[in-house]
Amino acid sequence: MLIHAGFHIEIDCPADTPLVLMLNVHPDRRGALHTPDQIRATPGVRMRSYRDSFGNICRRLVAPAGRLLLQSDFLIRDSGAPDHVRPHGRQQAVADLPDDVLQFLLPSRYCETEALMPFAWAQFGDVPEGWVRAQAVVDFVHGHIEFGYPHAWAQRTALGAFNDRRGVCRDFAHLAVALCRCLNIPARYVNGYLGDIGVPPVDAPMDFSAWFQVWLDGEWHDFDARHNRPRIGRILIAAGRDAADVAMLTAFGQHSLARFEVTTVEVPPRLHLPQPHQARCALSAETSASGWSAMT
Template structure:
């Protein structure tokens, strides 16, 4: 198995009327290859040359949240400030892992730490859409194939439409309108899985256009789904409905509310956001 290089990073520029506390969630998850396979994140990936550029100089304090995500805590100064992050990643030259024989685990046998991902959450209304989920997928044989069918259904059901939803849109909204962006695709798939008692969680990170035609839109962060089958979490991407190369996880949570890219305790104006996820040029 070979490897390939990726340049990853982002820039945020804000203007604040007063000093504003903020949380930034853009650093890739620390690679965990061994031990419990259920806890692995970014396996086989090596990160180097990490760099922060802060204008003006801002003190950043890293910490780990309740989901094991790496968060940077800082205070935006009054006026205009820019935070840029970059890192070089060496990634396996292979597609997302898959195993068509991976079984669903009955709720009685699920690991304790997966149970939170079977419950309804702010943006994933499996209690509301339960009837629809069982009508569509309840008669299918449980396992990886059924989850793949849910992914395929979401990809076909929703039309990717930029600007069609807002930061308050839920999986119910996506189901009713049939439109959304990658976070809505993820929320709807998560909802359908949870309605069938399958643990599913929201994941976001960097997804370069490796060995696929590049999208015509500017590079952005991407949202996908992780589903617990067998003894580990598996990646599903209802936005693209395909296994991809170069996927780099930033963090996971119950839904988008747990993994916001930036959280501010105030209302600064976001002037600029850019994302880099590409092979070195």
């Protein structure tokens, strides 16, 4: 199947403002691109790319004073199959983990494993290791947190989500990541596109989505504590220890978001690409709490 994805973002800057964007498709999915994944800026500005320490694609630019339009529009191939479920997936001993995976057992800015450690072992210590234990964490978080866009708060951590029992997809992912790490299951926070493909459409503005991955059987596997069901059509953008590592836009100066649209739709087979419905909102609550960083 083909998925049509992209975004339309407008920001206002009172002065020339350096930006770092993390909005390109992750290298792990770039081989599936059917058309180029390019970021276009209006007015035109120079951009240069680099890879961060986690392998994500980042773009540096300086936004001129005034309004800057950022756009992307691409087609990507997808198997059309839901997330793979491997109930017999094995958990690797800490001593045998690859060096670059070990960091995903450590506490991070939004995932305070020390504070959650006693609860994690009391709640899940008797659950069989591996996939079954990771799924038990997902089941708990899914039932523990109430989802709602009004609950978005950029400063909420995993412990905060545990105590508040409400949040957006970022909060579900942070709490699940922290609990898995407490149990010696390497876990990383990821974000990307996830449209309503194969599920009833949600009556809410389309947004980028956050989920998480765990390291089992020597590879990363997708888990989603918000939805708690295999989904079709995930398009990975970035992965890191938590949301601080994968901010979709970091501005080193004052700025405001004027327009935000995300598109993720399946292209009907044997039909020309339709004009997709692009949900509009002045400021998406989910994104404001999960993918934006302002440094002033």
